[in-house]
Amino acid sequence: MATLSVPPVLSSPRDDAMQLFRAFKGLGTDTSAVINILAHRDAAQRSLIQHEYRTLYSEDLFKRLSSELTGSLETAVLFWMHDLPGRDAIIVRQALMINTMNLEAATEVICSRTPSQIQVFKQHYHAKFGIHLERDIESCASGDHKKLLLAYASMPRYEGREVDREMVVKDAKALYKAGEKKWGTDEKTFIHIFSERSAAHLAAVDSAYHDMYGNSLKKVIKKETSGHFEHALKTILLCSENPANYFAKVLHKAMKGMGTNDTALIRVIVTRTEIDMHYIKAEYLKKYKKTLNDAVHSETSGHYRAFLLALLGPNH
Template identity: 40%
Template sequence: MAAVGLHGTVKEAPGFNPEADAQKLQEAMKGLGTNESTIISILAHRTIAQRQQIKTVYKRDIGKDLAEDLKSELSGHFEKVAVGLLMTPPVYDAYELKHAIKGAGTDEACLLEILASRSNAEIRAFTAAYTQEYGKNLEEDISGDTSGMFKRVLVSLLTAGRDESTVVDEALAKKDAKDMYDAGEARWGTDEAKFLTILCVRNRNHLLRVFQEYQSIAGRDIEDSIKREMSGNLEEVFLAIVRCIKSKPAFFAERLHKSMKGIGTTDSILVRVIVSRCEVDMVDIKAEFLKMYGKTLHSYIKGDTSGHYGKILLELIGPEK
């Protein structure tokens, strides 16, 4: 189990008692009606590790599966949050990816968000979880559901082969920047494979240096060039990689903002980002959100959601200040 993130909004509950929590949850769901406030007060204020203990104790002491009980008692987006909180990070990522590629149509935004933002260890973990949970190969499933260069970028990211050292090779950084410029801005048509080789393989520190060099060669930010040279899902996945390299909290702040602006809310993104990041870097995401949009994430969620669904999200992201 991953250590509790120093920058997460969900912290270990002091005086944690899984037996007492399991009992309270069962009482909240038995008989007519459901005490949603009790469910929120427990699930939103326990870490992933603590929730795993509650699940185990619930099955041992009550003889039922906690997730199944929640599914039978709750509904809609509130149910999705509650059930998601009971999963470990690899299982949750695998679950989200499975739902992104099953049935008619593919949720490409989910695929690129998860694959562009996870570390090598996290990618290996959810790939293994996918096989364990669904008896299928994730790479084969994604390959069967996507095509072209977009598919090649996702497959490259799935190999979990990014250099994760901190070494910056100055000569190579200059060459990489020049190679990307020559593969895009400097020619008719775009050699996307060159972008893939550099953006999916090099380490973060090195790429930050490449982006500086690129700016001086091209006279514009790498993001602007990607927007000019590419379109559709390929543009989106390369932009996601670049933004995650620059700042994961800023990337997720933008995802959250996009999910709530305009008419309607893309709840799938809102739920996924909050459930997956509340214990990792939600403190930083909230700070970036305020800096980027001049309003708190808290105020956006409050204005865009309602009922128990809104309440559990607000509990997970912590107080406004």
């Protein structure tokens, strides 16, 4: 469930474009006006505003926003202006660029998306950058992490809720044999099962594994693997069971300790606002006994804080 709040009576995209133009005029930008409009429009409306802005002023709204805003606010607003698959493509592309490499971010986006979301964002990736996602993974990732990402990004998986109980038990046994039971780890088996099975099936395998061997797959992954490969397996597993819980953890980690990881904070809030932020907020409160809004409020400031809180909706 999304947290985006769109006014019941909307001004037209043309009016929005004109208001934005007024907000940019003169000395300094009326940043509050920019936030009040853009943080309360869905992807389709944002696209229409951009179209109207170009028609009216022969100028690209992206470029204008980029020149008017700065810092974390600029990053967040520019990401927000894209539609969902286009945004995923840009985040992953940036994360796989040599000079800004962030394999954790690329892994998070690829391994937390559904097969149909991956297919669409791969098309956007190729259309935007003229290169296939797999080619970039090839050149940036390595070892078992690379094998898993390539398999996960290209395998069509069933997205329904039904599972084959026999297959579940078979997979639990195979993972036990490939991990806890043997000296060393058979990574191939983990890659095969984690990249080819549906989310519902993997969640059932985790439950069966626990019943059969008294251990959770998360603990097994932690013990048997490491680094980016471990992160990818954990992301796939946790998102198969409860994506909202997974993202609540990512947000908490981004705000924990000294300093804030604004890249992660922006990435999760902006990409999940129109999908399941309502559930993420509920998980966050349950897990950390603090509302996500309060956590974001204490870790951010100014217009940047105002924009993120506008996306998060009411504080509960």
